[in-house]
Amino acid sequence: MQLIDKLSILADAAKYDVSCASSGAPRRGSKGQSGIGSAGPGICHSFTPDGRCVSLLKILLTNFCLYDCQYCVNRRSSDVPRARFSPEEVVALTLDLYRRNCVSGLFLSSGIIRSADYTMEQLVEVARLLREVHEFRGYIHLKTIPDADPALIEQAGQYADRLSVNIELPSDTSLVRLAPEKTVAGIQRAMGTIRYRQQAVEGEARAPAFAPAGQSTQMIVGADDSDDHRILHTSQSLYRRFRLKRVYYSAFSPIPHSPATVPQAAPPLLREHRLYQADFLMRGYGFRAEELLGKPGNLALDIDPKLAWALEHREQFPVDLNRAEPSLIARVPGIGVLSAQRIEQLRRQRKIRYEDLRRLRCALDKAGPFIVTADYRPRQDSSESLRLRQQLAERPAQQMALW
Amino acid sequence: MRCVRVDGGFADWRDKARTLLHEGVPPALVSWRDELMPADLFAEEALARYAPGSQVTVPRQVLELLERAARFRVAERWALLYRILWRVALGDAAAALPGDPDGSELHLRIKAVGREIHQLHALLRFVPLGGAGLPDYVAWFEPEHEVLDVACGHFAERMGRHSWLIATSRDGVWYDGERFDYRAEAPDEWQTLARTPDPEGQALWLAYYRSTFNPTRVNPQALRQHLPQRLWQQVPEGRLIPALLVQARMGAQRDGQAPEVSVRPGKRIRLRQQD
Numbered sequence: 001m002q003l004i005d006k007l008s009i010l011a012d013a014a015k016y017d018v019s020c021a022s023s024g025a026p027r028r029g030s031k032g033q034s035g036i037g038s039a040g041p042g043i044c045h046s047f048t049p050d051g052r053c054v055s056l057l058k059i060l061l062t063n064f065c066l067y068d069c070q071y072c073v074n075r076r077s078s079d080v081p082r083a084r085f086s087p088e089e090v091v092a093l094t095l096d097l098y099r100r101n102c103v104s105g106l107f108l109s110s111g112i113i114r115s116a117d118y119t120m121e122q123l124v125e126v127a128r129l130l131r132e133v134h135e136f137r138g139y140i141h142l143k144t145i146p147d148a149d150p151a152l153i154e155q156a157g158q159y160a161d162r163l164s165v166n167i168e169l170p171s172d173t174s175l176v177r178l179a180p181e182k183t184v185a186g187i188q189r190a191m192g193t194i195r196y197r198q199q200a201v202e203g204e205a206r207a208p209a210f211a212p213a214g215q216s217t218q219m220i221v222g223a224d225d226s227d228d229h230r231i232l233h234t235s236q237s238l239y240r241r242f243r244l245k246r247v248y249y250s251a252f253s254p255i256p257h258s259p260a261t262v263p264q265a266a267p268p269l270l271r272e273h274r275l276y277q278a279d280f281l282m283r284g285y286g287f288r289a290e291e292l293l294g295k296p297g298n299l300a301l302d303i304d305p306k307l308a309w310a311l312e313h314r315e316q317f318p319v320d321l322n323r324a325e326p327s328l329i330a331r332v333p334g335i336g337v338l339s340a341q342r343i344e345q346l347r348r349q350r351k352i353r354y355e356d357l358r359r360l361r362c363a364l365d366k367a368g369p370f371i372v373t374a375d376y377r378p379r380q381d382s383s384e385s386l387r388l389r390q391q392l393a394e395r396p397a398q399q400m401a402l403w
Numbered sequence: 404m405r406c407v408r409v410d411g412g413f414a415d416w417r418d419k420a421r422t423l424l425h426e427g428v429p430p431a432l433v434s435w436r437d438e439l440m441p442a443d444l445f446a447e448e449a450l451a452r453y454a455p456g457s458q459v460t461v462p463r464q465v466l467e468l469l470e471r472a473a474r475f476r477v478a479e480r481w482a483l484l485y486r487i488l489w490r491v492a493l494g495d496a497a498a499a500l501p502g503d504p505d506g507s508e509l510h511l512r513i514k515a516v517g518r519e520i521h522q523l524h525a526l527l528r529f530v531p532l533g534g535a536g537l538p539d540y541v542a543w544f545e546p547e548h549e550v551l552d553v554a555c556g557h558f559a560e561r562m563g564r565h566s567w568l569i570a571t572s573r574d575g576v577w578y579d580g581e582r583f584d585y586r587a588e589a590p591d592e593w594q595t596l597a598r599t600p601d602p603e604g605q606a607l608w609l610a611y612y613r614s615t616f617n618p619t620r621v622n623p624q625a626l627r628q629h630l631p632q633r634l635w636q637q638v639p640e641g642r643l644i645p646a647l648l649v650q651a652r653m654g655a656q657r658d659g660q661a662p663e664v665s666v667r668p669g670k671r672i673r674l675r676q677q678d
Binding site for chain 2 (some may be wrong): 003004007008009011012014015016029030031032033034035036037038043044045046047048049050051052053054057058064065066073076077078079080081082093096097099100101102251253254255256257258266267269342343345346349350352356359360
């Protein structure tokens with residue numbers, strides 16, 4: 001089989017893993033040195049027609065797989081074309097596309113062949129060749145095979161910027177049902193191994209770096225009946241226990257020759273979007289999962305989670321932008337962390353007025369009912385949350401109409 | 404009304420702005436001209452260069468912001484900068500902050516310049532060339548604003564000791580593995596070299612692009628937001644986009660597999676009997 005055919009198959013097989021970040025690695029470069037590659041802020045080299053960024057060469061080493069995870073296009077009972085790269089082929093492809101400035105690095109994963117250990121060894125070998133033989137300083141993200149020997153995970157972390165182990169599904173019972181060969185214990189053990197190695201080098205300036213861009217995971221949304229409440233709490237506990245950099249949410253998208261155990265419906269893209277927004281509020285704004293969703297159920301689709309929280313907590317509003325703490329200003333719908341900082345900066349010079357917010361490009365239709373400035377008090381201050389919500393709700397996504 | 408021409412970029416403007424500031428000419432009485440505006444030779448004055456020793460001081464950070472914003476190509480670019488300089492020199496520090504009417508325009512320009520630098524880092528595509536006296540890699544790029552000279556250092560970090568040439572319709576830079584040769588006006592032969600076509604070398608990248616797209620998630624609005632249509636011609640994969648959009652709408656949305664892959668014969672895997 002030609003290299004280009006393998007690439008078509010193994011990129012198609014890898015695209016259901018949504019992570020494509022190339023940021024978070026320590027800044028490094030090759031100026032005046034042998035070898036090639038740099039790392040720093042992430043770069044999106046292209047966007048596919050789904051609006052998602054292409055930053056890394058994201059492929060599987062092989063899509064032959066002994067496992068039978070029902071949600072996965074590469075499960076052993078799936079009737080898909082199969083292919084396998086040699087480690088050298090992956091290295092050559094990565095370097096070629098890197099030099100052409102098409103990608104900023106490699107995100108390599110694999111189906112399970114022979115054993116977890118054998119598969120992990122192959123992934124590590126690719127990273128080793130890139131780093132040691134070709135002195136490649138670009139970004140490397142390796143998928144970690146749960147149940148692989150911790151010694152292999154340790155090696156992987158010495159070469160890779162990021163490691164990830166997929167939690168796959170939000171609940172243990174779903175994992176048992178849909179991914180019979182995987183175990184929650186195995187997945188968490190791998191996450192724990194990575195966390196443990198990271199802790200070992202934290203604060204040790206001279207210790208060799210271990211996965212410096214951190215670890216991440218992916219959760220599939222909509223393949224089982226877990227609600228957003230469960231999903232957000234699972235994420236929160238993963239962030240706390242393993243200090244994950246990111247939890248990625250992947251709206252389950254129908255696969256060819258779909259088994260009856262998983263839905264054959266359009267991917268719930270808007271739900272995925274709301275989960276990302278809620279996740280961002282947990283990571284960047286100090287919101288807790290229980291604040292965003294106090295009881296079982298899903299996030300609202302018609303309004304964003306920050307607005308939903310504000311409508312539930314009218315007693316904290318309106319916020320006076322000339323007096324309030326920046327952290328509270330950042331909790332106002334339509335005003336982000338950066339705008340909150342800028343407001344704080346500007347009010348040291350003079351009073352904040354309504355027009356200033358327009359120039360800072362705050363979303364005033366959202367922020368309006370929740371703020372006070374030197375020349376403005378909200379008219380809707382006394383109006384009911386329910387009516388406000390109707391005014392501020394977004395129109396349903398156009399995506400739905402396509403089916 | 405003073406009519407002043409800027410033809411040497413930011414450094415030239417800064418000299419002339421200092422002179423005017425020193426003479427106490429308010430922004431409303433200055434008409435700035437540059438190559439983006441029709442010449443008005445009769446009205447333009449040859450301004451004496453600034454005589455050092457004046458008391459006017461402006462924080463260095465503000466000058467850095469102005470330098471950045473001066474890279475934004477627009478016919479009226481110097482007037483805003485002088486107005487901000489004038490206000491800051493008179494003690495109005497808010498003039499350079501994002502919430503101020505002038506400051507917000509300044510920061511819009513700075514943001515656009517930053518985005519353009521990022522686009523150049525992201526969307527430029529190198530073509531391998533090599534050979535005696537030729538750079539190892541060449542690329543042609545058309546940035547909307549004047550960013551090549553500040554953006555090109557990134558590629559020296561990225562490409563190690565490889566030599567490369569980048570040309571635009573205005574300027575160009577040749578890096579020989581050790582030193583940058585930047586020219587505000589790129590020589591014709593640079594521009595020709597930079598536009599070397601590479602149809603075959605792109606095949607792998609295009610195959611990758613087609614396969615990594617999931618048609619069930621097609622979202623033209625998000626695509627245009629991140630990759631505006633004017634940039635589609637900048638990158639080789641841009642010409643695939645219209646067909647991929649149509650395909651996705653015509654029913655490829657039922658599952659995520661790329662058509663190139665689904666036409667191939669599949670293979671189920673049987674487990675070996677355990678001994």
